[in-house]
Amino acid sequence: MIKLIQPTINLEKEILDYKKEMFNNKDYKMSGCGSLDKYDEVSLWLKHLEEYSDRFNPNFNNNFVEGSQWLLVDDTNYIYGMVNLRHYLNDFLLNEGGHVGYSIRPSKRGQGYGKIQLKLALEILKGKNVDRVLVTCSDTNIQSYKTILSCGGVLENKIVSNERVTRRYWIENK
Template sequence: MQRIKLVFPTQEYKDQVLEYRNEFEINGDSMDGTAGLANKKDFDEWLSALVDNSKEETVREGLVQATTYLAIRISDGRLVGMINIRHKLNQYLLNFGGNIGYSIRKSERRQGYAKEMLGLALEKCKEIGIEKALVTCNKTNIGSAKTILSNGGVLENEVPEDGEITQRYWISVK
Protein backbone atom coordinates (compact mmCIF):
# COMPACT_ATOMS: atom_id res chain seq x y z
CA MET A 1 0.00 0.00 0.00
CA GLN A 2 1.43 3.34 -1.04
CA ARG A 3 1.79 5.71 1.92
CA ILE A 4 3.49 8.64 0.18
CA LYS A 5 3.36 10.43 -3.13
CA LEU A 6 6.05 12.45 -4.88
CA VAL A 7 5.05 15.97 -5.88
CA PHE A 8 6.98 18.84 -7.44
CA PRO A 9 7.29 21.70 -4.93
CA THR A 10 4.90 24.63 -5.32
CA GLN A 11 3.96 27.68 -3.26
CA GLU A 12 1.31 25.52 -1.61
CA TYR A 13 4.10 23.69 0.27
CA LYS A 14 6.10 26.77 1.29
CA ASP A 15 5.39 26.57 5.03
CA GLN A 16 6.05 22.83 5.15
CA VAL A 17 9.35 23.18 3.25
CA LEU A 18 10.53 25.91 5.64
CA GLU A 19 9.47 23.80 8.62
CA TYR A 20 11.34 20.83 7.08
CA ARG A 21 14.51 22.91 6.69
CA ASN A 22 14.16 24.16 10.27
CA GLU A 23 13.93 20.60 11.63
CA PHE A 24 17.17 19.70 9.83
CA GLU A 25 18.92 22.83 11.12
CA ILE A 26 17.80 22.22 14.71
CA ASN A 27 19.11 18.64 14.56
CA GLY A 28 22.31 19.52 12.70
CA ASP A 29 21.45 17.04 9.95
CA SER A 30 22.71 17.02 6.38
CA MET A 31 20.08 18.13 3.87
CA ASP A 32 20.94 15.69 1.07
CA GLY A 33 18.54 15.52 -1.82
CA THR A 34 16.98 18.94 -1.19
CA ALA A 35 18.57 20.72 -4.18
CA GLY A 36 20.47 23.21 -2.06
CA LEU A 37 17.63 24.19 0.27
CA ALA A 38 20.14 24.86 3.06
CA ASN A 39 22.01 27.37 0.87
CA LYS A 40 19.06 29.46 -0.33
CA LYS A 41 17.95 32.67 1.37
CA ASP A 42 14.28 31.93 1.05
CA PHE A 43 11.71 29.58 -0.40
CA ASP A 44 11.10 31.62 -3.56
CA GLU A 45 14.80 31.61 -4.48
CA TRP A 46 14.95 27.85 -3.91
CA LEU A 47 11.80 27.19 -5.94
CA SER A 48 13.07 29.36 -8.80
CA ALA A 49 16.29 27.33 -8.90
CA LEU A 50 14.31 24.07 -8.92
CA VAL A 51 12.24 25.22 -11.88
CA ASP A 52 15.33 26.38 -13.77
CA ASN A 53 17.26 23.19 -13.07
CA SER A 54 14.37 20.95 -14.09
CA LYS A 55 14.80 21.99 -17.75
CA GLU A 56 17.89 21.34 -19.87
CA GLU A 57 17.68 24.79 -21.51
CA THR A 58 17.64 26.69 -18.18
CA VAL A 59 19.77 24.53 -15.88
CA ARG A 60 22.12 26.71 -13.88
CA GLU A 61 25.83 26.80 -14.65
CA GLY A 62 27.86 23.96 -13.19
CA LEU A 63 24.79 21.82 -12.49
CA VAL A 64 22.95 19.08 -14.35
CA GLN A 65 19.28 18.85 -15.15
CA ALA A 66 17.49 17.55 -12.08
CA THR A 67 14.00 17.17 -10.68
CA THR A 68 13.32 17.53 -6.97
CA TYR A 69 10.23 16.05 -5.37
CA LEU A 70 8.59 16.36 -2.01
CA ALA A 71 7.52 13.09 -0.40
CA ILE A 72 4.06 13.84 0.96
CA ARG A 73 2.30 11.40 3.28
CA ILE A 74 -1.06 10.65 1.71
CA SER A 75 -2.98 10.24 4.97
CA ASP A 76 -2.34 13.75 6.30
CA GLY A 77 -0.45 15.71 3.63
CA ARG A 78 2.71 16.02 5.78
CA LEU A 79 6.10 16.51 4.11
CA VAL A 80 8.20 13.56 5.30
CA GLY A 81 11.11 13.67 2.85
CA MET A 82 12.68 15.09 -0.29
CA ILE A 83 14.36 13.40 -3.21
CA ASN A 84 16.40 14.83 -6.06
CA ILE A 85 16.82 12.99 -9.37
CA ARG A 86 19.74 14.11 -11.52
CA HIS A 87 19.01 13.26 -15.14
CA LYS A 88 22.71 13.00 -16.08
CA LEU A 89 25.97 12.54 -14.23
CA ASN A 90 28.88 14.98 -14.33
CA GLN A 91 32.26 13.84 -12.99
CA TYR A 92 31.50 14.76 -9.37
CA LEU A 93 28.11 13.03 -9.43
CA LEU A 94 29.63 9.94 -11.06
CA ASN A 95 32.23 9.71 -8.31
CA PHE A 96 30.28 10.83 -5.24
CA GLY A 97 26.77 12.22 -5.65
CA GLY A 98 24.93 9.81 -7.92
CA ASN A 99 21.67 10.18 -9.81
CA ILE A 100 19.55 10.30 -6.68
CA GLY A 101 19.91 12.09 -3.36
CA TYR A 102 17.31 12.03 -0.63
CA SER A 103 16.54 12.91 2.96
CA ILE A 104 13.89 12.09 5.52
CA ARG A 105 13.10 14.47 8.37
CA LYS A 106 14.35 13.14 11.70
CA SER A 107 10.87 12.90 13.23
CA GLU A 108 9.80 10.52 10.42
CA ARG A 109 12.84 8.23 10.15
CA ARG A 110 12.89 4.47 10.70
CA GLN A 111 9.36 4.03 9.34
CA GLY A 112 10.18 2.82 5.82
CA TYR A 113 9.57 6.15 4.06
CA ALA A 114 13.04 6.29 2.50
CA LYS A 115 12.62 2.83 0.97
CA GLU A 116 9.24 3.78 -0.48
CA MET A 117 10.46 7.19 -1.65
CA LEU A 118 13.48 5.69 -3.44
CA GLY A 119 11.23 3.11 -5.09
CA LEU A 120 8.93 5.86 -6.40
CA ALA A 121 11.94 7.86 -7.60
CA LEU A 122 13.19 4.85 -9.55
CA GLU A 123 9.84 4.82 -11.37
CA LYS A 124 10.46 8.48 -12.27
CA CYS A 125 13.95 7.53 -13.49
CA LYS A 126 12.41 5.01 -15.86
CA GLU A 127 10.06 7.69 -17.21
CA ILE A 128 12.99 9.99 -18.06
CA GLY A 129 15.09 7.24 -19.61
CA ILE A 130 17.60 6.40 -16.88
CA GLU A 131 18.31 2.67 -17.17
CA LYS A 132 20.81 2.37 -14.31
CA ALA A 133 20.72 4.79 -11.40
CA LEU A 134 23.74 5.51 -9.24
CA VAL A 135 22.86 6.06 -5.58
CA THR A 136 25.55 6.85 -3.04
CA CYS A 137 25.80 7.18 0.71
CA ASN A 138 28.37 7.65 3.42
CA LYS A 139 29.68 4.31 4.66
CA THR A 140 28.58 5.20 8.20
CA ASN A 141 24.97 5.75 7.06
CA ILE A 142 23.74 2.20 7.61
CA GLY A 143 20.07 3.18 7.19
CA SER A 144 20.69 4.66 3.76
CA ALA A 145 22.72 1.64 2.67
CA LYS A 146 19.85 -0.64 3.72
CA THR A 147 17.39 1.56 1.80
CA ILE A 148 19.52 1.34 -1.34
CA LEU A 149 20.01 -2.42 -1.00
CA SER A 150 16.27 -2.97 -0.45
CA ASN A 151 15.64 -1.25 -3.80
CA GLY A 152 18.05 -3.52 -5.67
CA GLY A 153 21.29 -1.60 -5.16
CA VAL A 154 24.53 -3.39 -5.95
CA LEU A 155 27.68 -1.99 -4.34
CA GLU A 156 30.27 -1.17 -6.98
CA ASN A 157 32.96 0.32 -4.77
CA GLU A 158 33.88 2.67 -1.98
CA VAL A 159 35.75 5.92 -2.60
CA PRO A 160 37.38 8.35 -0.18
CA GLU A 161 35.93 11.88 -0.05
CA ASP A 162 37.04 14.53 2.44
CA GLY A 163 38.10 12.01 5.06
CA GLU A 164 34.91 9.98 4.67
CA ILE A 165 34.10 6.90 2.58
CA THR A 166 31.36 7.14 -0.06
CA GLN A 167 29.70 3.90 -1.10
CA ARG A 168 28.56 3.77 -4.74
CA TYR A 169 25.58 1.53 -5.59
CA TRP A 170 23.96 0.90 -8.98
CA ILE A 171 20.28 0.08 -9.30
CA SER A 172 18.85 -1.30 -12.54
CA VAL A 173 15.70 0.62 -13.36
CA LYS A 174 13.03 -1.80 -14.52
Protein backbone atom coordinates in the same frame (compact mmCIF):
# COMPACT_ATOMS: atom_id res chain seq x y z
CA MET B 1 -1.49 7.68 0.56
CA ILE B 2 2.23 8.45 0.39
CA LYS B 3 3.43 9.91 -2.92
CA LEU B 4 6.09 12.09 -4.51
CA ILE B 5 5.04 15.55 -5.68
CA GLN B 6 7.01 18.52 -6.91
CA PRO B 7 7.29 21.52 -4.60
CA THR B 8 5.12 24.61 -5.11
CA ILE B 9 4.68 27.88 -3.26
CA ASN B 10 1.40 26.47 -1.86
CA LEU B 11 3.56 24.16 0.28
CA GLU B 12 5.66 26.98 1.73
CA LYS B 13 4.70 26.31 5.36
CA GLU B 14 5.33 22.57 5.04
CA ILE B 15 8.69 23.17 3.32
CA LEU B 16 9.79 25.60 6.04
CA ASP B 17 8.68 23.15 8.76
CA TYR B 18 10.78 20.42 7.12
CA LYS B 19 13.78 22.73 6.84
CA LYS B 20 13.46 23.77 10.50
CA GLU B 21 13.36 20.16 11.69
CA MET B 22 16.42 19.33 9.57
CA PHE B 23 18.33 22.34 10.96
CA ASN B 24 17.41 21.40 14.54
CA ASN B 25 18.80 17.89 14.10
CA LYS B 26 22.23 17.30 15.66
CA ASP B 27 23.28 15.38 12.53
CA TYR B 28 22.11 18.24 10.28
CA LYS B 29 22.61 17.48 6.59
CA MET B 30 20.20 18.61 3.90
CA SER B 31 20.81 15.78 1.41
CA GLY B 32 18.41 15.69 -1.51
CA CYS B 33 16.94 19.10 -0.74
CA GLY B 34 18.09 20.95 -3.85
CA SER B 35 20.10 23.55 -1.90
CA LEU B 36 17.10 24.50 0.25
CA ASP B 37 19.52 25.30 3.08
CA LYS B 38 20.93 28.19 1.01
CA TYR B 39 17.58 29.99 0.65
CA ASP B 40 15.66 31.90 3.30
CA GLU B 41 12.63 32.30 1.04
CA VAL B 42 10.83 29.36 -0.53
CA SER B 43 10.00 31.45 -3.61
CA LEU B 44 13.72 31.95 -4.31
CA TRP B 45 14.39 28.25 -3.79
CA LEU B 46 11.63 27.39 -6.26
CA LYS B 47 13.17 29.79 -8.80
CA HIS B 48 16.52 28.03 -8.32
CA LEU B 49 14.83 24.65 -8.88
CA GLU B 50 13.17 25.91 -12.04
CA GLU B 51 16.53 27.02 -13.45
CA TYR B 52 18.10 23.70 -12.45
CA SER B 53 15.37 21.69 -14.17
CA ASP B 54 16.07 22.97 -17.69
CA ARG B 55 19.60 22.97 -19.09
CA PHE B 56 18.41 25.26 -21.90
CA ASN B 57 17.45 27.95 -19.40
CA PRO B 58 19.88 30.88 -19.85
CA ASN B 59 20.47 30.91 -16.07
CA PHE B 60 21.36 27.20 -15.93
CA ASN B 61 24.58 26.61 -13.97
CA ASN B 62 26.78 24.33 -16.07
CA ASN B 63 28.34 22.86 -12.93
CA PHE B 64 24.99 21.12 -12.37
CA VAL B 65 23.06 18.61 -14.43
CA GLU B 66 19.40 18.76 -15.32
CA GLY B 67 17.29 17.38 -12.52
CA SER B 68 14.05 17.52 -10.58
CA GLN B 69 13.08 18.03 -6.95
CA TRP B 70 10.41 15.97 -5.22
CA LEU B 71 8.69 15.88 -1.84
CA LEU B 72 7.47 12.69 -0.15
CA VAL B 73 4.07 13.66 1.24
CA ASP B 74 0.83 12.19 2.53
CA ASP B 75 -2.70 13.35 1.72
CA THR B 76 -2.35 16.31 4.12
CA ASN B 77 0.89 17.42 2.36
CA TYR B 78 2.96 16.60 5.44
CA ILE B 79 6.53 16.26 4.14
CA TYR B 80 8.27 13.05 5.19
CA GLY B 81 11.27 13.45 2.92
CA MET B 82 12.85 15.19 -0.03
CA VAL B 83 14.54 13.66 -3.04
CA ASN B 84 16.60 15.30 -5.74
CA LEU B 85 16.86 13.39 -9.03
CA ARG B 86 19.63 13.94 -11.54
CA HIS B 87 18.53 12.86 -14.99
CA TYR B 88 22.10 12.15 -16.14
CA LEU B 89 25.55 12.22 -14.54
CA ASN B 90 28.63 14.40 -14.85
CA ASP B 91 32.08 13.32 -13.59
CA PHE B 92 31.44 14.46 -10.02
CA LEU B 93 28.03 12.76 -9.77
CA LEU B 94 29.45 9.58 -11.29
CA ASN B 95 31.82 9.34 -8.35
CA GLU B 96 30.08 10.91 -5.39
CA GLY B 97 26.53 12.12 -5.95
CA GLY B 98 24.76 9.64 -8.19
CA HIS B 99 21.31 10.03 -9.74
CA VAL B 100 19.51 10.29 -6.40
CA GLY B 101 20.02 12.45 -3.32
CA TYR B 102 17.50 12.07 -0.53
CA SER B 103 16.69 12.70 3.09
CA ILE B 104 13.94 11.82 5.55
CA ARG B 105 12.97 14.25 8.29
CA PRO B 106 14.59 13.20 11.59
CA SER B 107 11.30 12.40 13.39
CA LYS B 108 10.33 9.90 10.64
CA ARG B 109 13.62 8.05 10.17
CA GLY B 110 13.78 4.30 10.65
CA GLN B 111 10.09 3.87 9.76
CA GLY B 112 10.41 2.72 6.13
CA TYR B 113 9.87 6.09 4.45
CA GLY B 114 13.34 6.09 2.88
CA LYS B 115 12.56 2.83 1.07
CA ILE B 116 9.18 4.13 -0.11
CA GLN B 117 10.78 7.36 -1.33
CA LEU B 118 13.61 5.59 -3.18
CA LYS B 119 11.19 3.16 -4.88
CA LEU B 120 9.00 6.06 -6.05
CA ALA B 121 12.10 7.95 -7.23
CA LEU B 122 13.19 4.93 -9.27
CA GLU B 123 9.81 4.95 -11.04
CA ILE B 124 10.28 8.60 -11.99
CA LEU B 125 13.78 7.89 -13.31
CA LYS B 126 12.44 4.90 -15.25
CA GLY B 127 10.04 7.30 -16.95
CA LYS B 128 13.08 9.36 -17.97
CA ASN B 129 14.74 6.26 -19.44
CA VAL B 130 17.37 5.97 -16.71
CA ASP B 131 17.81 2.18 -16.81
CA ARG B 132 20.72 1.99 -14.41
CA VAL B 133 20.63 4.24 -11.35
CA LEU B 134 23.64 5.20 -9.26
CA VAL B 135 22.88 5.87 -5.60
CA THR B 136 25.65 6.84 -3.20
CA CYS B 137 25.88 7.34 0.53
CA SER B 138 28.42 7.86 3.26
CA ASP B 139 30.03 4.67 4.54
CA THR B 140 28.80 5.59 8.03
CA ASN B 141 25.14 6.07 7.01
CA ILE B 142 23.88 2.59 7.87
CA GLN B 143 20.18 3.44 7.37
CA SER B 144 20.86 4.81 3.91
CA TYR B 145 22.84 1.87 2.63
CA LYS B 146 20.29 -0.57 4.06
CA THR B 147 17.61 1.38 2.17
CA ILE B 148 19.62 1.20 -1.05
CA LEU B 149 20.20 -2.54 -0.62
CA SER B 150 16.47 -3.12 0.03
CA CYS B 151 15.71 -1.48 -3.32
CA GLY B 152 18.09 -3.74 -5.24
CA GLY B 153 21.31 -1.78 -4.92
CA VAL B 154 24.52 -3.64 -5.70
CA LEU B 155 27.71 -2.24 -4.18
CA GLU B 156 30.21 -1.45 -6.93
CA ASN B 157 32.90 0.02 -4.71
CA LYS B 158 33.82 2.48 -2.01
CA ILE B 159 35.79 5.61 -2.83
CA VAL B 160 37.65 8.02 -0.59
CA SER B 161 37.40 11.76 -1.22
CA ASN B 162 38.26 14.51 1.26
CA GLU B 163 38.82 11.85 3.94
CA ARG B 164 35.23 10.63 3.52
CA VAL B 165 34.35 7.12 2.36
CA THR B 166 31.45 6.98 -0.11
CA ARG B 167 29.62 3.78 -1.03
CA ARG B 168 28.56 3.55 -4.70
CA TYR B 169 25.57 1.32 -5.52
CA TRP B 170 23.94 0.57 -8.88
CA ILE B 171 20.27 -0.34 -9.18
CA GLU B 172 18.96 -1.95 -12.38
CA ASN B 173 15.86 0.05 -13.28
CA LYS B 174 14.36 -1.54 -16.41
